[in-house]
Amino acid sequence: MKKISLYCVLFLLIPGLQVFSQTSRPDALQRYRAGRDLENQGRMEEANRYYNEAVRICLDEINQDATNMDSYTVLTWALQRQQKYAEVLEWGQRGLRVNSSDYRIIETMGEASFYLNDFAQSLKYMQRYVDSVPQGDRVSVAYFFIGEIYRLQRKYHHADIAYTTAVRLEPNSALWWYRLGTVRESLEDYQPAADAYERAVRLNPNYREAADGLARSRRQLG
Known part of the structure; x- marks a missing residue:
């Protein structure tokens, strides 16, 4: 009994044994996040290797368990990053046939539909x-x-x-403030337009289009 107990204690203390047993299974989400981080650094070729690996893992998981919604979700995310929008919709629809209320997939399909210029479906x-x-x-x-x-x-x-609503929820995107400025300018609401353009320029002082919009709106205000 003592030998068995000692063996168990040593097993628990040996570095890596438990970790290996817990992490030996490929992690699609981890690969996806690594790819996204590389993409944000402008290293798209390296990012695509991680996205491809995430896709492969998810497809293997779906082949083993066609009801795994996490697999459909990460799969559509990775395909979206690779601009494979038709595939996003194909796999997203398969996932929604399993669970029509998985809103992670619904949002991703909305983006994919937008980039395919299907604005009506994207809006839905x-x-x-x-x-x-x-x-x-x-x-x-x-x-x-x-x-x-x-x-x-x-x-x-x-x-x-x-x-x-978008900038209220996420106020740190210069692009979003710029877009808000453009529609307000189109409505001839020049002071609110100037306010939006000014926020965009404050977030990105090199945003030439926003600076031009701010100047136009201020001229209209006299």
Whole structure:
């Protein structure tokens, strides 16, 4: 008994034995996050290697368990980063057939639909997301895309509301403030437009388009 107990103690103390048993299974989310970090550094070729590995792992997991929603989610995220939007929709739809309420996938499909210029479908996905999970991690992004759709459709009042919501939730994006400035300028609301452009320039002093918009709006104000 003593020998067995001693063996068990040594097993627990030997570095790496337990860690290996817990981490030997490939982690798709870890690969995805590593790829995203590399992409943010402008190292897209390296990032794609991690995204490809994340895709491979997810496909293996789905082959073993077609009801694993985490696998569908990470798969669509990785494909989205690689701009494989049609594949995002294909796998997203498969995932939603398993669980129609997985709003992580719904939001990603909204983005993919936008980039495929299917604005009507993108708007449906994004509105469904914000209505269902108003505190979701991607709510600010969803409102930004809603604003983009309405701006492109020249529905500037609707776009103003969506962009305003987006910057309220996430106030540190110069692009979002700039877009808000453009729709306000289109509505001839020059003071609010100037305020939005000014926020964009404050966040990014080298943002030439925002600086030009600010100058135009101020000229209109006299």
